[in-house]
Amino acid sequence: MVSLDDVARMATDLPEVAEVDRHGNRAWAVCGVTASGGAKVFAWERPFSKADIRRYGAEAPPDGPILAIRVADLHEKEAVLADNPDAFFTIPHFDGYAAVLVQLEKVDEAALREAILDGWRSCAPPELSRRYRP
Template sequence: METLQDVARIIGELPEVTEGERYGHPTWSVRGKGFAWLRPFSKADLKRFGDQTPPVPPIIAVNTAGLHEKEGVLAAGIDGVFTIEHFNNYPAVLIELNVIAPGDLRDLLVDAWLAAAPAELVEAFDG
């Protein structure tokens, strides 16, 4: 079981990351470009789950390198990784922290950072 502290620790190891807020929720950016954020469910999101039990918060959203990458991540069947209707046609996936394995969380956060970081930071990154 991973926590928001684990997310912050992993992200804190990445170059030039700043933490801020978007819509009142923690958001992490590299040179002003957001790549990960806390994503609680809205009332509309919860309604769309219908009779299905929604994933348990906290939920983190992370960008992917594109829609093709998003489909690949979802097709990999990683426990705790999912999407919702609100994210249709948007290059990001959601992560249920209570379910995801530590290594998978790290990989997804690093990949999100790589997708957002400028080329010179990516080239210099040794993680």
């Protein structure tokens, strides 16, 4: 199992990344990206809301810590979901939004590291992304 501390380590190992608070949860952002010079979040802890849980009805929602990670576009989202359906998923709240959810209890470290890097690349300035070679 991968923990949120593992996520923090993977994310903050990337250039220009800071851990920030997002609605009382941990999130990771590329610094100085927005028009106002702010940080752009590419991964965040995403607990289920009461509305999310209601949408599951009688079915139990995925267990354990959940992480949301941005993807480049909706085509990439579909590819990520198809590549690792046991750990990556989506919910109706994310319909039409370029991000996937990850069940940390089911994802392996290599798949998570790749998803975090892809999320970072989708938010990092092109020049910074080109310079970074993992």
